[in-house]
Amino acid sequence: MDQRPTKRITDEMEQTLVELHHTFEEKLWTPYHSHDFHQLVIGLTKNELSEIRKLYDITSVSQLNKTKLAEVLVNEIPARIPDKLSTLTNEVYALLLRVVKADGFYPAGNSSSLMVSVLRDLGMVFPAIKDDKRILIMPHEVLTVISNEQSKELKRTIKRNTEWVEVVKGTVNMQGALYAPEQYEHLENVMKEPFTGKIKEVLHLVGLYDLNLEQGMFSWLHPGVESELDIREAQMERSDIDFYPFTKEQLKLAANPRYVEKTPAVKQLSEFFRILYEMKKEELDETLNMIVRMMRADIKFQFIMDELGDSIELPDGEELTILIDLMMELHNTTRKWILKGHSPVGLREGYHQQKGRKGKVLNFKDYRK
Structure with missing residues (x-):
């Protein structure tokens, strides 16, 4: 894990991902043509129909041609939806209920395309574009099933999921x-x-x-x-x-991907950035998240400093010394993946989280960038 990609390679990878995402979006959001279940299903590719088959574990149909496979899916999906609903989470189920409430014709807004893609692969919701706007279509056969499956037991299961x-x-x-x-x-x-x-x-x-x-x-x-x-x-x-x-x-x-524990080391580094660089909360959170994310992965300290230097202009002199001290303190108190969720300091001092651990207190108030 010592070798890190160069900035050029990283930029090229990011550009490739952007292009792939654009292609994915174009294939997912197609012009509206029907609200009919069979027409919506037959409008998918053979590979997309195969994804539906796999998610519902429908066997002995992979040899069928596209037309026959679509007919099987249209007949099978409604009966299998209740069991599949019990595997959803609050976010996905809430979106389905909004489409149901809109009588199967719902403006997609900022709905995640990846999530919509999964719901399409479940044959529950079909993405489309009408009048230059993204919409979600739920055929009547699906809408009826979901409308009838809103039990308290199902909601408890989804909450548990x-x-x-x-x-x-x-x-x-x-x-x-x-x-x-x-x-x-x-x-x-x-x-x-x-x-x-x-x-x-x-x-x-x-x-x-x-x-x-x-x-x-x-x-x-x-x-x-x-x-x-x-x-x-x-x-x-x-x-x-x-x-x-x-x-x-x-x-x-x-569970929040941007989660950063508010440890004394995090708070001191945060205060340093806030005062020295006059960072706003959004920029401050982004910077801390980047640093902690790399420290959890045990990326080399110098590489982290280089990445930080790409985001902000590093100070010099006494200010740089303070920054390095604060970064090292954070490095030693951040939970690491290779340490199974422990921090280096935590391992030295025992397995329990430290309460009120006191580090070196630094005064930043005289510094401004």
């Missing part, structure tokens, strides 16, 4: 990967229920549209993990260290 996703995302944000039996056991303890195949199905669906949760060959991963095998090997080499036992509340907070 959402909480499971949060604790898993929090786990990979703080530990890099979720693969070890002790990690699953801990999550079962905090959730007070087993990690079932149904939960895995929920996570699989979320991973299709949520870029902050990736499914590797053996693990659930943070998208910043470059190699699934490397992160597992690095953690397994530290067999004398247990995975940090985060509480449910901690994991739910950490």
